[in-house]
Amino acid sequence: MEIHALVEKSLSEDADFQATLTDMSEEDQAQAIADKKAELIEAEFAKQAELAGNQKIRAEKAEALAKQLKIKPEEKPEHPKTPGLELKDIRALQDVHDDDVDEVVEYAKFKGISIAEAKKLSVIQAHLKVKAEERTTAQATNIGKSGGKTSKVDGRNLLEKLNESGEIPTDPATIRQYVQARIQKQLEDKKS
Numbered sequence: 001m002e003i004h005a006l007v008e009k010s011l012s013e014d015a016d017f018q019a020t021l022t023d024m025s026e027e028d029q030a031q032a033i034a035d036k037k038a039e040l041i042e043a044e045f046a047k048q049a050e051l052a053g054n055q056k057i058r059a060e061k062a063e064a065l066a067k068q069l070k071i072k073p074e075e076k077p078e079h080p081k082t083p084g085l086e087l088k089d090i091r092a093l094q095d096v097h098d099d100d101v102d103e104v105v106e107y108a109k110f111k112g113i114s115i116a117e118a119k120k121l122s123v124i125q126a127h128l129k130v131k132a133e134e135r136t137t138a139q140a141t142n143i144g145k146s147g148g149k150t151s152k153v154d155g156r157n158l159l160e161k162l163n164e165s166g167e168i169p170t171d172p173a174t175i176r177q178y179v180q181a182r183i184q185k186q187l188e189d190k191k192s
Contacts, residue, residue: 007040085115092116100131137171159185 011017017036021029085093085105092115093101108118118124159181162169169175 003041003044006044007037010040011036089115092119096128097132097135099135100128103127156181156185 011033014036017032021032024032089105093104096104096119104115104118104124107124108115111118158174158178162178169178
C-alpha cells in the first residue's frame with residue numbers, strides 16, 4: 001500500500017483526532033490535518049527504516065553464518081538423483097531395481113555404511129523382496145489396453161470365489177477386502 005493511502009486511512013480511522021477537528025475553524029483544521037499527516041508520514045518512514053535495518057542485520061548474520069560454515073552463495077547442492085557414487089557402489093547396485101536404488105542409497109547414508117553393506121542387511125533384503133513382489137503382482141494384473149474388459153470384484157464375488165476354491169488370499173489388499181466382505185456379510189445375516 002502506498003504511504004499516502006496509509007496516512008489517509010490512519011487519519012480517517014483516528015476517531016479521537018476527528019473529534020478534535022469539529023470545534024476548529026477551516027484554517028485550523030487544514031493546519032491540524034497537515035501536521036498530523038506529517039507526523040504519520042514521519043512515523044511510517046521511521047518504521048520502514050527500522051524494518052530495513054532489521055533486514056540488513058539478518059542478512060549480515062546469514063552471511064557470517066555462511067562464512068562460518070564455509071558455504072559460498074553461488075554453490076549449489078549436489079543433485080539428489082546424481083549422488084556421486086563410487087564404482088564399487090554402482091556395482092553393488094547393479095541387481096537392484098531402478099525404483100529402489102534411491103532408497104538403498106539413502107538408507108546406507110543414514111546408517112553411515114557402504115551400499116554393499118546396506119544391501120546385505122536383512123531389513124533391506126526384505127524391503128527389496130517385497131518391492132519386487134509388488135512389481136510382479138502389478139505387472140501380472142496389468143493386462144494393458146488390448147486385454148479386454150475386466151469385471152470389478154466386489155466383496156460378495158470375492159467371498160463366493162474364495163469359499164468355492166477354499167484358497168486363502170496372500171495379497172494384503174485382497175485379504176483386507178475379504179475380511180471386510182465377511183464382516184459385512186455377518187452384519188447383514190444378523191439383520192435378517
